[in-house]
Amino acid sequence: MMRGAYNTRQKRELLSFLKERSMQHFSVDEVVFELQDRGERIGRSTVYRYLELLAEQGVVRKYQGVQGITQYQHVEDASGCDDHFHMMCSRCGNLLHVDCGLMRVMSEHLMKEHGFRLDPRDTILVGVCEKCRAEGGEAVEHGADCHEGCHHCV
Amino acid sequence: MMRGAYNTRQKRELLSFLKERSMQHFSVDEVVFELQDRGERIGRSTVYRYLELLAEQGVVRKYQGVQGITQYQHVEDASGCDDHFHMMCSRCGNLLHVDCGLMRVMSEHLMKEHGFRLDPRDTILVGVCEKCRAEGGEAVEHGADCHEGCHHCV
DNA sequence: TTGCGTGCAAAGGTTTTGCATGGCA
């Protein structure tokens, strides 16, 4: 047989967790503790192993977050986040989606002119988000909260 | 006094290593082993501590590489890589510099329209470089090797 | 002489792995 053949309780609980957290980002610890709070018990190794399998299958995305903690994201369908990019705020750690035409322009440019095939799934733009800039006393010109689903974009 | 006040042998050897590796990227292990090969002895903790100090001073850049290994880059002068971006090839691991007008356009766009201040120093664009694409049998349209200092860019 | 810098070892944290047991099919 092959890996992932059995339908176990742990697998169902983890998938249920993922369903609720569609498109959201989380660490192994968050999974363990959240399921623990629900009274569901799941071993840490199981979470690691299953998320690894799901990452290979493309159900979740795996990437390095701040402080070397591996983060995972559940992608609704396989092509969910393939056409947009992610920005991570280096202060609050939040990860924002940028579905923006300019990103596609940049992708095409890097491919045509630099011979580089950019991978939106693995690339994370790092910077400081609007909220943290405001809290840090920075002048914030942009008014609307357009982080998820921006209408200002080309 | 303050940290970094003394001029020690270890510090000189590490700085010498950095000088030879200007703009290049390396891990703590690479520093330790390379210096070891030269017959110079330096403690791992010392490398960690000194690189941390240099990162605070802006002499090196610190970022998370693949597999959670912290990578460092020596920046020639403090403002060396502040105005351009880096692309990392997920196959060969090479890190390329992209000094390109479109990147600045993108920065400004993210700031004005998304309220996000992109940090070129911490952002790494991930994808597959021209060489690896060619080796992988991919059609490569772009002929010239314009990775460092591209003339095709806006 | 002062006190920062160094190196060793230990601790800290995350992730992986070995192995006996559990449970799905």
Next chain:
DNA sequence: TGCCATGCAAAACCTTTGCACGCAA
């Protein structure tokens, strides 16, 4: 019943920290 999945503990890693000693100023 067969064998994958699980969980525990241990191991493997990278990184940080404590502490005594070394050494630059």
